Amino acid sequence: MNTIIIGTGYVGLTTGIVLAYLGHEVTCVDKNPAIIESLKAGIPTIHEPGLKELLDEAKDKLRFSDTIPPLRGEGVVLIAVGTPTKDNGDADLRYVDAAAKEVAACIRADAKLVVVNKSTVPIGSARHVEGIIKRSLAQREVEATVWVASNPEFLAEGKAVHDSLYPDRVVIGASEPEAVNLLRELYAPLLEQTFSAPLQTPRPENYSLPSLITSSPTSAELSKYAANAFLATKISFINEFAGLAEHVGADITQVARAIGLDSRIGSKFLHAGIGWGGSCFGKDTQAIITTAGRYDYPMKIVDATIKVNRQQRLHVIERLQQQLKVLRGTTIGLLGLAFKGNTDDLRDAPALTLIAELHERGAVVRVHDPIAMDKAKEQYPELPVEYCEDPECLAIGCDALVIVTDWQDYKHLPLAEMKARMRGDLLLDARNLLSPVDVAEQGFAYVGVGR
Ligand SMILES: NC(=O)c1ccc[n+]([C@@H]2O[C@H](COP(=O)([O-])OP(=O)(O)OC[C@H]3O[C@@H](n4cnc5c(N)ncnc54)[C@H](O)[C@@H]3O)[C@@H](O)[C@H]2O)c1
Numbered sequence: 020m021n022t023i024i025i026g027t028g029y030v031g032l033t034t035g036i037v038l039a040y041l042g043h044e045v046t047c048v049d050k051n052p053a054i055i056e057s058l059k060a061g062i063p064t065i066h067e068p069g070l071k072e073l074l075d076e077a078k079d080k081l082r083f084s085d086t087i088p089p090l091r092g093e094g095v096v097l098i099a100v101g102t103p104t105k106d107n108g109d110a111d112l113r114y115v116d117a118a119a120k121e122v123a124a125c126i127r128a129d130a131k132l133v134v135v136n137k138s139t140v141p142i143g144s145a146r147h148v149e150g151i152i153k154r155s156l157a158q159r160e161v162e163a164t165v166w167v168a169s170n171p172e173f174l175a176e177g178k179a180v181h182d183s184l185y186p187d188r189v190v191i192g193a194s195e196p197e198a199v200n201l202l203r204e205l206y207a208p209l210l211e212q213t214f215s216a217p218l219q220t221p222r223p224e225n226y227s228l229p230s231l232i233t234s235s236p237t238s239a240e241l242s243k244y245a246a247n248a249f250l251a252t253k254i255s256f257i258n259e260f261a262g263l264a265e266h267v268g269a270d271i272t273q274v275a276r277a278i279g280l281d282s283r284i285g286s287k288f289l290h291a292g293i294g295w296g297g298s299c300f301g302k303d304t305q306a307i308i309t310t311a312g313r314y315d316y317p318m319k320i321v322d323a324t325i326k327v328n329r330q331q332r333l334h335v336i337e338r339l340q341q342q343l344k345v346l347r348g349t350t351i352g353l354l355g356l357a358f359k360g361n362t363d364d365l366r367d368a369p370a371l372t373l374i375a376e377l378h379e380r381g382a383v384v385r386v387h388d389p390i391a392m393d394k395a396k397e398q399y400p401e402l403p404v405e406y407c408e409d410p411e412c413l414a415i416g417c418d419a420l421v422i423v424t425d426w427q428d429y430k431h432l433p434l435a436e437m438k439a440r441m442r443g444d445l446l447l448d449a450r451n452l453l454s455p456v457d458v459a460e461q462g463f464a465y466v467g468v469g470r
Contacts, residue, residue: 020043021095026100029179033179036180039077046082046087051085067176068180069219087124092131098122098135110306124155131163131164136167144236166198166201168192169239186229189232190239192239212228244306244310258328262469270470275290293335296369298367301367305325332369335373339419343443346382349382349419352417354429356368356370362391363391365394369423370424384404392406416442420446422452444463
C-alpha cells in the first residue's frame, strides 16, 4: 500500500522502515533536510538496534523527502511528529497542526486516504486533525475521500524495531469501517506475521499473533496515555518500596522478584533505580493530568507517580552526599548519559538532572556513554562535564562512580583497572546493574538502590 510517514524520528523512521520491509511502498518525509540527506545515504539518524540492517534490506521500497508528494489514489498517511510539553503541561500540537495542513495541501481530488495520528496526541485530536484537513479541502474545492484515525504507537526506544515487528497489539481508533479496513490491510503482515523475520531481529519464541483492538478515536487516544501512565506508575511504585527497603534493611531486587513472579503483577518495569526518563513518560503523564484538570478530575495516582520519580533522581544525590559528606571539590564519574540503555536519546535523561545538581553543588563531573556522547555535545554544548572515551579514562581521579544508564556493557566494566585510577572507592549503582559482592571484591564501597 502507498504509505507516507510525516516525521522520521524514533517512531516515524522505525515505522517507515518496518512497513517498507513488510512490502509497502513508503515515503518518509521530514522537514529537517539533514535527516533526509543522511537517510538517502543509508545512514539512520537515530540509534536503534537492527534499524540500519533493516533499512538496507528495505531500501528498494523506501523513499526519503523533505516535502510531501502529491497524494493520489488509495493510501495511508501516518503523522509521527513530536508532541512536546507546553508550559501549562498540555501536549503542544503545533507540529501536528502544521503536518495536517501540509498533508491537506497535497491531497488531490481522486485521493482515498486514511490520515493517522501516530503521534501521542490529546483526546479529541482525531477530530481536530479531521477539521484541519476538511477545511483545507473545502477552501481548495477538492472533493477527496479522507478519514482520520488514531493509531497510537507503543514501541519502546532501544527495542523499537523489535516492538514494531512483534507488537503485543495494534490499536485502531476510527469512526468509519473503511478507515479500519485500510489500516487492517496496512498491518496485515504484522497481524498475521506472514513476513520472514530479519536475521538481526528474530521473532521471539512463543510469540503469539497480536490482537487488533478497534475502538473509537477517543478510546484509542486515552489508551496510549493510560499505558504510559501505568508503566511509569509501576516504576515509581517499586522505587517507593526501594526507599522503604533501605530503611528496613530489605533488598528490593529480592522483593521485586518475589512479587514479579505473580502473574497478576508481572516482572517487567519492576526494576528499582534512578527512575524513569525519556521523551514520553514525563510529557504524557503531565499531559493527561492537564487534560483531566479540564474536567476538574484530579489524577492522584499519576500525580504521585511524577512526584516519586522526581524524588528518586535527587535520592542519588542524597546518597552521594551521605557517603562523601561534602560534594564541593569532589570528582564524580557518571556512567551513562542516555535515558536508558540501547538508545542515544537524551530527552529528560536522569543524567542531565544529576549533572545540573552536582555542578550546582560544586562537584566536577566526568561522563562516559557508549553511544550518546556525540548527541550530548551537539544538543547540550554548554553541559558542564568532561567527556571520557572509555570507563577506564572516566575513573581517573574520581571520588565516586555512578552507574546512571543501564547499558549492558556496564555489566562488564574493568572494575579493578577503574578502581586503581580513582581517588576514592565509592560505586553508586543507580540501576542495580551489578552484583554488590563482585563490586566489593574489587575494593569498592558499593551502594545500590533499595538494597
Ligand atoms: N520515542 C518514543 O519512544 C515514542 C513511543 C511511542 C510514541 N511516541 C510518540 O510519537 C511521536 C513522535 O515521537 P518521536 O520520539 O519519534 O519524535 P522525534 O522528535 O524523534 O521525531 C519527530 C520528527 O518529526 C519531524 N517533523 C516535525 N514537524 C514536521 C513536519 N511538519 N513535516 C515533516 N516532519 C516534521 C522532526 O523534524 C523530527 O525529525 C510523539 O508524539 C511521541 O510522544 C514516541
